[in-house]
Amino acid sequence: MALISEVFQYEFMQKALLVGVLIALSSAVLGIFLVLRKMSMIGDGLAHVSFATVAIALLLNQSPLFISIPVVMVASFFILKLNDAARVHGDAAIGLVSSFSVAVGVLISSVSTGFNIDLFSYLFGSILVIRSSEVYLSLFLAAVVIGTVIFFYHDLFAITQDEAFSRVIGIKTKRMNYLISALTAITISLGIRVVGTMLISSMIIFPTVTALQVARSFKETIFLSAFVSVVAVVLGVIGSYVFNLPSGATIVMINAMLFGVFFLIRKWRR
Amino acid sequence: MSKLIELDDVQINYGKNVILEHVNFKVCSNDYIGVVGPNGAGKTTLIKALLGLMPVTRGSIAYEGQVKIGYLPQVILSNDHLFPAKVSEIVGIGLLGEKRYPKRITIGDHKRIDEMLERLDILSFKNRRIGDLSGGQQQRVYLARALVNKPQLLILDEPTSALDPKIRSDFFRLIEEFHQTDETAIILISHDMHAIQEHAKTTMVIERNTVTMQRNGEVK
Numbered sequence: 067m068a069l070i071s072e073v074f075q076y077e078f079m080q081k082a083l084l085v086g087v088l089i090a091l092s093s094a095v096l097g098i099f100l101v102l103r104k105m106s107m108i109g110d111g112l113a114h115v116s117f118a119t120v121a122i123a124l125l126l127n128q129s130p131l132f133i134s135i136p137v138v139m140v141a142s143f144f145i146l147k148l149n150d151a152a153r154v155h156g157d158a159a160i161g162l163v164s165s166f167s168v169a170v171g172v173l174i175s176s177v178s179t180g181f182n183i184d185l186f187s188y189l190f191g192s193i194l195v196i197r198s199s200e201v202y203l204s205l206f207l208a209a210v211v212i213g214t215v216i217f218f219y220h221d222l223f224a225i226t227q228d229e230a231f232s233r234v235i236g237i238k239t240k241r242m243n244y245l246i247s248a249l250t251a252i253t254i255s256l257g258i259r260v261v262g263t264m265l266i267s268s269m270i271i272f273p274t275v276t277a278l279q280v281a282r283s284f285k286e287t288i289f290l291s292a293f294v295s296v297v298a299v300v301l302g303v304i305g306s307y308v309f310n311l312p313s314g315a316t317i318v319m320i321n322a323m324l325f326g327v328f329f330l331i332r333k334w335r336r
Numbered sequence: 337m338s339k340l341i342e343l344d345d346v347q348i349n350y351g352k353n354v355i356l357e358h359v360n361f362k363v364c365s366n367d368y369i370g371v372v373g374p375n376g377a378g379k380t381t382l383i384k385a386l387l388g389l390m391p392v393t394r395g396s397i398a399y400e401g402q403v404k405i406g407y408l409p410q411v412i413l414s415n416d417h418l419f420p421a422k423v424s425e426i427v428g429i430g431l432l433g434e435k436r437y438p439k440r441i442t443i444g445d446h447k448r449i450d451e452m453l454e455r456l457d458i459l460s461f462k463n464r465r466i467g468d469l470s471g472g473q474q475q476r477v478y479l480a481r482a483l484v485n486k487p488q489l490l491i492l493d494e495p496t497s498a499l500d501p502k503i504r505s506d507f508f509r510l511i512e513e514f515h516q517t518d519e520t521a522i523i524l525i526s527h528d529m530h531a532i533q534e535h536a537k538t539t540m541v542i543e544r545n546t547v548t549m550q551r552n553g554e555v556k
Contacts, residue, residue: 102419220439224429227421231481234387234407235433282465283422 073304081196082313086260086303088208089269090295092253095215097274097295098287099246102226108145108247109267111160112254115141117263118171119255120188125178130188131200134255135207141167142247191262191306191314204256211249218245223284260303262314269295272321279328280335294324338365340403340489340521341386346395348378348385355381359395359547361540363489363523368515370536370552371525377542379525380410383493386523406430406487406520408478410494417467423477424449424462430484452484456510472503479507483514489521490514496528504528508535 073079100106116130119137123130141163148159175185187195215222224232225242233239250270257266273295274287281287302317309316339362346359355378363369371379384390385397387407427449428441453459456476466474475495482490492511496504508531514520515535526532532539532552539550 098420217438220429220432220435220441223421223425224432227419227426227429228409230389230409231407231429232432233389234405235430235485237432278418278420281420282463284420284425287420 069308070304073307078196079303079307081198081201082260082303083300085196085201085204085256086299086313086317087296088204089253089257089260090273090299091292092208092211092249092256093266093269094273094292094295095212095288096246096249096253097270097291098277098284099215099222099226100250100270101274101278103246105246106267106271107157107160108142109250109254109270111145111164112138112142112251113258113263113266114164115167116254116258116266117189118167118174120258120263121171121174121178121185124184124188125174129197129200130258131203131255134258135252138255139248139251142251143244146243146247187262188258189262189264190312191258191260191265191317192312196259200259207252207256211252214245214249218242222246260299260313261317262312265314265318268318268321269299272318272325273298276321276325276328279325279332294321294328298324339363339400340365341400342398343386344396344398346385346397347393348381348390349393350381354393354545356542356547357394357545361547361549363521365488365519365521368522368535368537369524369540369549370532370538371523371540371542372527372529372532373542378545379542380493382542382547383491383523383525386491403489404433404485404487406482406485406490408475408482408490408492408495410497410525419465419467421466422463423453423458423466423469426466426477427452427480427484430481434485448484449480452480456480456483472500472507475503475507476510479510483520486518487520489523491523493525494527495524496526496531504531511535 100109115138116134119134120130123133145159145163148154148162154162221232221237221242224237225239229239253270254266257269261269273291276294277287277290281290298317298320302320303313305311305320306313306316341363343359343361347357348355359382371382373379381390385392387405424446428445431441431445431448432439450459450462453462456479458473458476458480461469461473461477466477469477490511496507511522511524512535515522524532524536537552539552541548541550
């Protein structure tokens with residue numbers, strides 16, 4: 067217990083928890099639109115792109131967040147364009163972009179020296195070195211993601227439910243698809259510090275799939291998903307400090323346990 | 337009887353393939369048009385062009401002002417039992433087309449949704465998850481979504497293909513009721529020739545890349 071109260075006294079832990087909760091909320095409000103539209107893997111693909119951006123940022127001695135956001139956003143648009151214009155199926159487009167990005171990241175890290183340990187912390191998440199500038203930027207970006215989802219909620223819900231009907235009633239579905247991609251890119255970039263590039267897509271998928279087990283409406287799914295996501299991050303960050311584990315993997319394990327609990331609740335209800 | 341839509345020498349291609357050509361017809365406020373034709377003849381393509389989901393290669397589709405169109409698609413993509421939306425949430429989508437940002441579903445909108453659900457005899461399902469309903473009940477929900485905005489024209493693409501005969505005839509009776517009482521023009525694509533001959537005033541036959549219109553009774 068003393069160990070847990072000690073957690074909140076350290077500035078790096080306060081930063082990790084704050085940034086973690088912001089990522090949890092951003093990924094949860096976005097997750098439902100990606101999961102139900104069978105676009106979950108775009109998060110995974112973009113996470114691989116963020117791996118390349120981390121390698122580039124470390125090479126240039128810059129903060130990965132500043133490099134990741136524009137590059138991952140461009141990659142997300144590129145995936146959509148490949149899908150539209152080059153007649154490449156969505157999953158193949160994601161596969162192309164993500165494998166190319168990992169190759170770029172590996173090549174950069176193999177020709178450079180001295181930052182491989184840093185790169186490992188970005189792969190699986192680390193709570194030790196979150197800069198104040200990253201906290202402020204995370205606050206701003208999380209506000210942008212959550213605010214945008216609230217503002218366009220009804221349109222996003224409509225295209226998730228039935229894209230063709232949404233076009234008929236005048237919703238700019240293409241614009242909404244780009245919006246979802248841009249918000250996903252921001253959320254992925256936000257998450258690479260605490261959760262890591264290899265595991266950030268789980269933040270988008272797990273809470274939504276967990277909430278779907280028991281939620282009875284679309285809005286309820288979003289609120290429940292946000293709750294599950296925040297609980298997983300808080301317990302995961304604290305657990306990673308207490309047991310000296312990588313934060314990303316610990317958060318994913320908590321998410322997996324919560325999914326198991328909600329799955330059993332659903333079975334029990336029947 | 338006012339004109340809603342007029343097609344003038346419309347041609348629609350998929351790449352280099354001509355799907356439809358020399359298509360000329362008008363849709364007026366009291367029309368009930370049944371669309372028939374073999375699979376792949378271009379029925380859904382024509383509907384997509386009318387809805388603005390597909391560009392025409394040649395000719396024009398002219399709308400008389402802002403024609404409100406309701407649409408009941410052939411396949412509802414989210415029609416799986418995991419989709420976590422309540423019936424009222426889904427019907428509310430039908431009202432979004434007339435809203436400006438920031439879009440909100442108001443108390444007045446909820447009243448309109450309830451009225452439509454009551455009219456279609458599904459008000460008791462209002463708070464149920466769409467995936468928990470039977471095929472026929474779901475079809476009524478999607479009909480409510482198409483009609484809640486009081487469209488001047490309702491387009492239905494094979495709406496009853498997955499329904500059993502009893503539910504199918506109830507469904508066509510409902511459509512007929514909206515056509516009569518609300519003067520909603522109807523375009524109905526269906527393989528159910530019996531229903532088309534019973535309800536539609538005009539039959540549109542699509543075959544060999546073009547469209548011919550016949551008053552009902554002339555179709556053999």
